[in-house]
Amino acid sequence: MSIIISPSILSADFGNLAKDIEMLNESEADWIHCDIMDGVFVPNLSFGLPVVKKVRELTKKPLDVHLMIIEPDKYLKSFREAGADILTVQYEACNHLNRTVAAIRDLGMKAGVALNPHTPVALLKNTLPFIDMVLIMSVNPGFGGQSFIADSLGKVAELGTMIDKGGYDIIIEVDGGVNLDNVKLLTDAGANALVAGNSVFNSDNPRKTIKMLKG
Numbered sequence: 001m002s003i004i005i006s007p008s009i010l011s012a013d014f015g016n017l018a019k020d021i022e023m024l025n026e027s028e029a030d031w032i033h034c035d036i037m038d039g040v041f042v043p044n045l046s047f048g049l050p051v052v053k054k055v056r057e058l059t060k061k062p063l064d065v066h067l068m069i070i071e072p073d074k075y076l077k078s079f080r081e082a083g084a085d086i087l088t089v090q091y092e093a094c095n096h097l098n099r100t101v102a103a104i105r106d107l108g109m110k111a112g113v114a115l116n117p118h119t120p121v122a123l124l125k126n127t128l129p130f131i132d133m134v135l136i137m138s139v140n141p142g143f144g145g146q147s148f149i150a151d152s153l154g155k156v157a158e159l160g161t162m163i164d165k166g167g168y169d170i171i172i173e174v175d176g177g178v179n180l181d182n183v184k185l186l187t188d189a190g191a192n193a194l195v196a197g198n199s200v201f202n203s204d205n206p207r208k209t210i211k212m213l214k215g
């Protein structure tokens with residue numbers, strides 16, 4: 001299976017979001033990544049439910065929603081109703097992670113868990129049987145356009161070994177600083193889904209960049 005590309009609309013033009021979604025619809029993008037920030041879990045605010053709902057109306061592509069918020073349990077149902085297909089919570093924001101991912105699946109979504117750069121993949125050993133995706137943060141979350149942290153490659157490989165050993169069917173997604181220079185390193189390490197914000201939306205030809213990222 002070819003790599004899944006999930007452009008992050010954090011870097012889109014919010015004054016003309018419909019136009020950027022149309023570009024994604026016409027592109028080879030597989031998913032659309034929506035970054036939700038609360039100004040508490042991360043030192044930034046982004047957008048919330050009404051924007052996700054609008055994006056849902058504008059595309060048939062799966063919405064890959066990444067919650068960088070505390071107390072995500074309060075909003076799981078609302079994000080489902082807004083149109084999320086894959087809902088990812090941050091490991092560091094969940095006191096009862098396995099309960100949270102079970103609730104995401106019960107609502108009919110795929111469940112993902114994101115790990116900050118400081119969080120070891122080994123901490124997911126007892127959660128892997130219950131999830132569909134792990135998102136390795138390759139920048140400290142909060143902003144688009146940051147530089148890729150190379151240490152993430154080792155985490156991807158280590159996670160791949162854990163997934164293989166357990167015989168799980170889990171997508172490894174990488175998010176932060178992904179571009180045409182590191183895509184091969186990431187796929188070689190075992191990543192099978194890549195988020196890209198800045199490298200897509202700030203390129204001269206976003207559709208072409210998406211095609212090139214897909215390889």
Ligand code: DX5
Nearest residue numbers: 008141142144145177197198
């Ligand atoms: C960062 C977000 C990312 C971000 C990636 O906190 O989770 O999804 O949009 O943006 P780039 O690709 O610009 O690093």
Ligand code: ZN
Nearest residue numbers: 035066175195
């Ligand atoms: Zn993200």
